[in-house]
Amino acid sequence: MKYSVIVALLVIVSACNQGDQEPKKQTEQDVSNYRALKVVDNQGRYKEWYPGHEQLKLEGRQNEKGERTGIWKLYSKNGVVLSITVYTDGKRDGHIIVKHPNGALHYKGQYVMDERVGEWKFYDEQGNLTKTENFGEVD
Secondary structure (H helix, E strand, O other): OHHHHHHHHHHHHHHHHHHHOOOOOOOHHHHHOOOOOEEEOOOOEEEEEOOOOOOEEEEEEEOOOOOEEEEEEEEOOOOOEEEEEEEEOOEEEEEEEEEOOOOOEEEEEEEEOOEEEEEEEEEOOOOOEEEEEEOOOOO
16 A cells, blocks of 8 residues: 555656756757848848747838938738838938828828928828828928
8 A cells, every 4th residue: 555655646746747847958950940030131121020920020221330221111910011111320201101000090291300390190090180280391
């Protein structure tokens, strides 16, 4: 009887300890399959993905200093373009369009060297114009 109890206890302790095992170490194959979430190629094209690499999150170009330049796009996890912004040497400098998560226009306007200028329009999630603001001309 004592022998049966000892064996039973060993089986229970062994089963409980299986959850305490160290996590598996990455194999060479796991490492070779690794893909970074952010990548900049040798021509300055920047791409960033959501975890899992299922959907692109952000893309644009960078200058030699690593500053944003040109058109940059932000995507939702569902692939909807949420914003399009124009940059020059890291500053917003041109048109911007931002959308609600459902894809409807949220607002649009223009920047000159990170300063809002001109007429900006704001919309609700159904696409109805809710407000217009004028930020004047650039100095």
